[in-house]
Amino acid sequence: MSMNSEGRVTRPETDGSVADAAPRSFTGNRALMLEEALIFERDDYGRSGVDLPEAPAVKSRLGGLERNRAIGLPGLPEPEAVRHYTRLSRQNYGIDLGLFPLGSCTMKHNPRLNEKMARLPGFADVHPLAPVDTVQGALAVIHELSDWLVTLTGMQAVAMSPKAGAHGELCGLLAIRAAHDAQGSDRSVILVPESAHGTNPATAAFCGYRVENIPATTDGRVDLDALTGRLGPDVAGVMITNPNTCGLFERDMKRISDAVHAAGGYVYCDGANFNAIVGRVRPGDLGIDAMHINLHKTFSTPHGGGGPGSGPVVLSEALAPYAPLPFVTKLADGGFRLVEEETADEDHPGSFGRMAAFHGQMGMFTRALTYILSHGADGLRQVAEDAVLNANYVLRSLDGLLEAPFGHAGPCMHEALFSDDGLAQGFTTLDIAKGLIDEGFHPMTMYFPLVVHGAMLIEPTETEGKATLDQFIGALRSVAERAKAGDPALKAAPAFAPRRRLDETLAARKPVLVWKDAALPEAAE
Amino acid sequence: MRYLPLTDADRSAMLATIGAASIDDLFVDVPAEARLAGPIAGLPMHASELAVERHMSRLARKNLTAGDAPFFLGCGAYRHHVPASVDHLIQRGEFLTSYTPYQPEIAQGTLQALFEFQTQVARLYGCDVANASMYDGSTACWEAITMARRVTRRGKAILSAGLHPHYVSLARTMARFTGDQLDTALPTLTSGAPGDDMARVLAAVDGDTSCVVVQNPNILGHVADLSELAARCHEKGALLIAVVTEPVALGAIRSPGEMGADIVVGEGQSLGVGLNFGGPYVGLFACNEKYVRQMPGRLAGVTQDAEGQRGFVLTLSTREQHIRREKATSNICTNAGLCALAFSIHLTLLGETGLRRLAALNHASAVAAADRLSRIAGVELLNDSFFNEFTLKLPVEARPVVRALADKGILGGVSLGRLYPDAPDLAGGLVVAVTETASEEDVETLAQALEAEIAA
Numbered sequence: 001m002s003m004n005s006e007g008r009v010t011r012p013e014t015d016g017s018v019a020d021a022a023p024r025s026f027t028g029n030r031a032l033m034l035e036e037a038l039i040f041e042r043d044d045y046g047r048s049g050v051d052l053p054e055a056p057a058v059k060s061r062l063g064g065l066e067r068n069r070a071i072g073l074p075g076l077p078e079p080e081a082v083r084h085y086t087r088l089s090r091q092n093y094g095i096d097l098g099l100f101p102l103g104s105c106t107m108k109h110n111p112r113l114n115e116k117m118a119r120l121p122g123f124a125d126v127h128p129l130a131p132v133d134t135v136q137g138a139l140a141v142i143h144e145l146s147d148w149l150v151t152l153t154g155m156q157a158v159a160m161s162p163k164a165g166a167h168g169e170l171c172g173l174l175a176i177r178a179a180h181d182a183q184g185s186d187r188s189v190i191l192v193p194e195s196a197h198g199t200n201p202a203t204a205a206f207c208g209y210r211v212e213n214i215p216a217t218t219d220g221r222v223d224l225d226a227l228t229g230r231l232g233p234d235v236a237g238v239m240i241t242n243p244n245t246c247g248l249f250e251r252d253m254k255r256i257s258d259a260v261h262a263a264g265g266y267v268y269c270d271g272a273n274f275n276a277i278v279g280r281v282r283p284g285d286l287g288i289d290a291m292h293i294n295l296h297k298t299f300s301t302p303h304g305g306g307g308p309g310s311g312p313v314v315l316s317e318a319l320a321p322y323a324p325l326p327f328v329t330k331l332a333d334g335g336f337r338l339v340e341e342e343t344a345d346e347d348h349p350g351s352f353g354r355m356a357a358f359h360g361q362m363g364m365f366t367r368a369l370t371y372i373l374s375h376g377a378d379g380l381r382q383v384a385e386d387a388v389l390n391a392n393y394v395l396r397s398l399d400g401l402l403e404a405p406f407g408h409a410g411p412c413m414h415e416a417l418f419s420d421d422g423l424a425q426g427f428t429t430l431d432i433a434k435g436l437i438d439e440g441f442h443p444m445t446m447y448f449p450l451v452v453h454g455a456m457l458i459e460p461t462e463t464e465g466k467a468t469l470d471q472f473i474g475a476l477r478s479v480a481e482r483a484k485a486g487d488p489a490l491k492a493a494p495a496f497a498p499r500r501r502l503d504e505t506l507a508a509r510k511p512v513l514v515w516k517d518a519a520l521p522e523a524a525e
Numbered sequence: 526m527r528y529l530p531l532t533d534a535d536r537s538a539m540l541a542t543i544g545a546a547s548i549d550d551l552f553v554d555v556p557a558e559a560r561l562a563g564p565i566a567g568l569p570m571h572a573s574e575l576a577v578e579r580h581m582s583r584l585a586r587k588n589l590t591a592g593d594a595p596f597f598l599g600c601g602a603y604r605h606h607v608p609a610s611v612d613h614l615i616q617r618g619e620f621l622t623s624y625t626p627y628q629p630e631i632a633q634g635t636l637q638a639l640f641e642f643q644t645q646v647a648r649l650y651g652c653d654v655a656n657a658s659m660y661d662g663s664t665a666c667w668e669a670i671t672m673a674r675r676v677t678r679r680g681k682a683i684l685s686a687g688l689h690p691h692y693v694s695l696a697r698t699m700a701r702f703t704g705d706q707l708d709t710a711l712p713t714l715t716s717g718a719p720g721d722d723m724a725r726v727l728a729a730v731d732g733d734t735s736c737v738v739v740q741n742p743n744i745l746g747h748v749a750d751l752s753e754l755a756a757r758c759h760e761k762g763a764l765l766i767a768v769v770t771e772p773v774a775l776g777a778i779r780s781p782g783e784m785g786a787d788i789v790v791g792e793g794q795s796l797g798v799g800l801n802f803g804g805p806y807v808g809l810f811a812c813n814e815k816y817v818r819q820m821p822g823r824l825a826g827v828t829q830d831a832e833g834q835r836g837f838v839l840t841l842s843t844r845e846q847h848i849r850r851e852k853a854t855s856n857i858c859t860n861a862g863l864c865a866l867a868f869s870i871h872l873t874l875l876g877e878t879g880l881r882r883l884a885a886l887n888h889a890s891a892v893a894a895a896d897r898l899s900r901i902a903g904v905e906l907l908n909d910s911f912f913n914e915f916t917l918k919l920p921v922e923a924r925p926v927v928r929a930l931a932d933k934g935i936l937g938g939v940s941l942g943r944l945y946p947d948a949p950d951l952a953g954g955l956v957v958a959v960t961e962t963a964s965e966e967d968v969e970t971l972a973q974a975l976e977a978e979i980a981a
């Protein structure tokens with residue numbers, strides 16, 4: 001071991017082949033890091049980890065369709081199941097382990113109070129089709145959260161049912177389409193800046209629009225002239241991310257909105273980055289017509305290895321009449337009513353309909369509301385300030401080391417964007433990412449946004465302290481310097497992770513998506 | 526503000542490093558007129574853990590919890606007992622607080638679990654491949670319809686009358702914008718009929734049909750053989766999409782894949798996830814191998830690392846929105862990772878033996894309940910076949926009966942009047958779900974209360 005100039009332990013001096021230095025064990029395990037076979041590779045096909053009583057004998061009424069073939073599902077006794085999943089969990093990096101600076105993904109501390117509240121039986125063990133009188137508390141949660149979202153964004157209404165950010169985009173575009181339909185206009189084009197999330201053009205195409213790209217300026221923002229020049233009677237709307245995917249605030253947002261409105265279109269804002277402005281800026285003041293809010297990002301519901309998400313959509317006065325079903329309204333007596341298909345005709349005739357079964361991600365609403373109440377209006381404002389402060393601290397602390405294409409002139413918002421300019425021949429953003437893994441950090445977002453070559457997008461979030469950021473900055477400096485110097489050991493990173501570099505090309509060329517064994521054992525019963 | 530680690534001293538030091546005089550300097554790109562001077566008016570300030578718990582608990586107590594009542598609601602969401610270790614394991618921080626596995630070397634836990642999930646779902650559904658989950662059953666169903674459009678290059682989807690009305694409603698919403706043609710019908714309360722207007726659907730399949738969507742067991746609980754329908758679809762070049770809202774049923778009945786379905790989608794909530802007032806749930810999606818490149822959503826696959834060790838990665842991403850943008854198979858980005866994990870753990874604990882036994886228990890309880898409830902004067906059991914859910918035809922409108930039962934603390938079923946408000950013919954229908962969580966006493970309580978309501 002050696003020490004760096006700040007007195008921290010750094011990586012061991014090796015020739016890069018750590019495997020040789022630490023020979024493989026008999027089991028494949030490495031002390032606390034245990035290898036784990038697939039459940040299908042174990043001899044557990046006849047077993048079960050659940051005690052269930054024998055079913056009483058009845059004459060089957062399955063329409064003669066009794067299953068007559070083995071399914072092929074192994075069953076692990078409870079201790080083995082607990083070990084299997086605990087061992088798997090230890091091969092994962094999570095925000096509980098350390099900084100997770102994925103730009104545009106927003107990985108922040110997940111308070112366990114949120115989990116505790118979501119698991120109250122009064123929320124967790126309630127059926128979506130229970131009589132409305134018996135679920136007044138659940139409806140109150142939806143209503144209270146709606147109120148916060150509408151007030152924080154300065155908008156008119158909110159659709160709670162979208163199940164993720166991309167589903168929220170769909171909701172917003174359907175509302176735009178419904179509004180145009182109501183006016184008898186058949187506009188066919190959605191303009192999408194090239195710095196947008198890939199979900200934006202995919203969503204527009206999914207609701208039947210043609211997508212046209214709008215270029216970015218050299219300072220990383222939407223090209224206002226290109227956008228306004230393209231507006232016309234065939235343009236239904238624009239989709240803008242603000243703060244954008246370069247980590248910058250779209251300074252011209254209000255001018256863009258005014259121009260789009262003047263041309264008869266609507267403005268959709270991808271609100272994935274709302275945590276940068278929550279409590280400090282209301283999107284409604286910028287002329288936005290629809291914006292989804294990723295509750296999991298701004299309001300810390302857990303990302304769980306890829307979901308569930310939740311993407312309520314706030315709507316302007318112009319689009320509010322088209323909001324999807326169902327939604328909750330408050331009655332004069334303080335109770336709550338659920339507006340569904342049945343009552344929509346009288347109350348909400350313009351609704352474009354239902355976009356998912358039931359009422360949305362209730363389990364995420366309880367978590368988000370818990371987080372929001374914990375922070376309050378004052379705390380949420382501090383959230384935006386600390387998120388922006390942390391990102392700018394990272395940006396400026398790497399001056400002179402990594403190229404920040406849009407970071408020369410001014411501040412960024414909640415994430416800092418760098419490029420791979422200046423690395424040694426053959427070294428890329430990927431090498432820096434894999435080097436960071438060996439330093440004990442989850443890497444930043446790589447190769448996104450596409451407008452920057454070899455992009456590295458770093459989002460520290462507000463729940464990181466200065467000491468953590470300093471350690472991360474030190475680690476990133478060390479790895480970047482190795483990439484600039486062409487250290488061959490970096491090409492072999494990660495050396496200390498559960499796996500060395502994985503061959504993604506092989507996986508795509510010969511896809512193996514399910515486990516196949518030669519012969520399925522017969523069912524035990 | 527216990528979640529924010531920066532102190533004022535930290536903030537000052539960091540501003541000095543940045544070279545900014547104040548935090549406002551960092552918001553300089555926001556036009557002055559859009560910057561708020563202080564906390565937004567009309568909202569409360571931060572609250573302690575104790576205060577937040579008190580508030581949320583007070584709201585939770587205003588709901589009638591399923592566990593506190595004789596409980597018989599289904600129609601796409603089911604109450605099953607979930608072993609304690611499932612919730613314990615998904616709350617491990619490395620699962621709960623991880624992200625989409627973009628860095629596979631440090632996400633092998635999530636990736637292996639997803640690969641195991643995919644295999645379990647494919648086997649349960651009788652299909653070649655499954656994806657790493659979708660939002661829920663209803664949205665997975667629409668994704669399957671759009672996939673059939675891509676595969677067949679045709680735009681007419683035939684939805685069977687037994688498909689969950691919310692799933693139909695969603696398809697109708699989307700079709701209005703995408704231009705797909707939908708052929709739909711309402712179920713009928715005819716005793717013994719499959720309720721699924723099989724004859725109509727069989728006759729409607731033609732050379733313009735992209736797919737037929739059929740739910741099994743269907744919204745009224747009927748179980749049907751899909752083989753003839755599959756053969757007809759294939760003869761006409763259409764795909765058969767089967768929807769399963771109750772995965773536990775597949776422990777007892779033949780899988781849709783075995784009956785010839787090309788795409789099988791459904792709701793996975795029954796295993797591991799819980800009711801949660803409608804979400805988050807987990808959408809299951811499986812298909813024939815030859816369609817895999819048209820599939821929406823994430824996929825985990827097997828590969829090797831630089832030392833030749835087996836490992837797992839997300840794969841076939843060239844179908845996905847972050848690469849293909851407007852040409853992607855779907856705009857779906859996130860999946861339901863944590864719910865998929867819960868589903869998979871529950872199924873791993875059950876195993877084939879446990880799932881079959883759980884299914885047998887559900888069926889036996891439902892058979893006993895159907896017999897008991899259909900003995901009530903004026904009440905008719907519609908189903909010849911069912912798994913754990915069946916439909917009663919009441920001599921009166923079912924909606925007020927359900928409300929009256931709720932007033933007595935009994936959650937007695939879902940009235941078809943709530944699901945089909947515009948179909949007066951269906952107003953007498955009551956869909957009753959009986960899982961292993963309902964005791965014989967619960968059934969008797971419901972029977973007596975129902976008897977009293979009908980007599981009243």
